[in-house]
Amino acid sequence: MPTDETVVSKDFIRDLIDEDMRSGRFGARVHTRFPPEPNGYLHIGHAMSINLNYGIARDYGGKFNLRFDDTNPTKEEQEYVDSIMADVRWLGVDWEDRLFFASDYFDQLCEWAIQLIKTGNAYVCDLNADEMRQYRGTLTEPGRDSPYRNRTIEENLDLFERMRQGEFPDGTRTLRAKIDMASPNLNMRDPVMYRILHATHHRTGDKWHIYPMYDYAHGQSDSIEGITHSICTLEFEDHRPLYDWCLDTLGIYHPQQIEFARKALTYTVLSKRKLIELVKNNYVNGWDDPRMPTISGLRRRGYTPEAVREFCARLGVSKANSIADFQQLEACVREDLNKHTARVMVVLKPVKVVIENYPEGEVEWIDADNNPEDPAAGTRKLPFSRELYIEADDYREDAPKGWFRMSPGREVRLKHGYFIKCHTAVKNAQGEVVELRCTYDPASAGGSTPDNRKVQGTLHWVSATHAVDAEVRLYEQLFNKPNPDDVPPGGDYKANLNPNSLTVLAGAKAEPGLATLNGGERFQFMRQGYFCADPDSRPGKPVFNRTVTLKDTWGKAENKPQGKKSG
């Protein structure tokens, strides 16, 4: 008995489905689908659609199909089919035995086209693309009937058959629906159903010389699969009358198309054209570059499917165009990774610490908990010795107000270790600190003292002789404006590319347990952020990608105008 259940408000699509369930429309059945075109990699925007469609099927005890909308062989490739399947699966979706391709239906679609010709609802048109544009009219003026609009059924049948046989060159003829050239909805002005394309299809090979257009293929594919609710984005709202026309004119099972608004994300681009450009022209290192908003990029970056799903859920669904805040996505990964990820210590920009009163050659193996959020995560042993590395940024000769970390004479705690105090900074000829000479309090073993002395700062560290060298890749936003398309007139979004989106730290020092990783392992580097082992890792030389930083209230405070300090 739910008593104080939070009322989770449904979205408008689920409201519509609720009505259909109540009325018994579709036999109180729910069946959705995700219909990607295999002409690019999936990105976070697709995740929203997948999450919506799959989530609905799951919530209503219905079914979900994965269907490739592969009606244009000139743009589609098997590589994309493979990557899409991998990404959809990674998101936690199980399409069971329902993997389909629009190309599976080419025969049926063709038969239906013949049916439409026979019923006088379709005709072969000899206008070329240019001429067709002329005849189409404009937004404010009606179009004119094609001179081929009134061919006899026999002639249409003959011509269409010869199109199918490959008798005519590309672009010379089309099969068009005979609807209304004066319709205010341009999609209804005798839209093309089939075009001639002498192209090899990634699945049907050279069987076809004509290929159906999206508008002719999509609804019928939905119909064949028994889809109940065909969910798509807003720009297809204008196509719904055509979707309905095809199904009704054919007299076949008629699913309901429902449109929702896609969301943009700040500091990134999601258009297929731009994503392809970034990859092909090497602005990034491939589709799975951790800076890319692609599913494969997010995966390599260290995002979890759970975080991506949570993000989609938090944003919700609506019909209003919007731009989601990237911080919202980051909040979702932080929340997930905080609970599930082991804490480790890695020094990104090391500076050596020598503890002068610590016995030379001695090594203590300290017990350290792996995750304070999860006792079940257990503990590990960390070596502590006379020479250590700490973060160079954790030392300031002139400590600003509010500084908790190391500076001359100030005592700090080494996490899980001892209290230490720095008395001398050794500098090189350039005046850079190269070594910090410190002393420790032997009574502070484990991080606390008998006198219960408080220290404000706790630093992460690594034993110099035990540390493993690591490469750490720090990422910032790929673009330095919330809206990358915010450019002066005539400008290009690429002008907003962030030159600092990738910083490689080749000299990081990691605790010894991280020596050998395969790629994909996720960690919290204490006090820094969440990181994910990259597949580039080699035994003894791990490589990490920074998924997201930890929240940094000190850094934020220090960077405030009024709080700014030297250093």
Next chain:
RNA sequence: UGGGGCGUGGCCAAGUGGUAAGGCGACGGACUCUGGAUCCGUUAUUCGGUGGUUCGAAUCCAUCCGCCCCAGCCA
């Protein structure tokens, strides 16, 4: 100046005639062997504007304004 949509705090978003949920962010504070996490406060007298209907409107009506999409033989 054709058609189709949309406008609720900085960003998402509930709300469907009864007196503005929630999340993110931001700002304070508590706590802390991660300046992390956690916790506790604060953050829309107002729903694109203006009129109207009503005891009562973000919700109904009118009108105006703004934004998005459509003239591929792309999806």
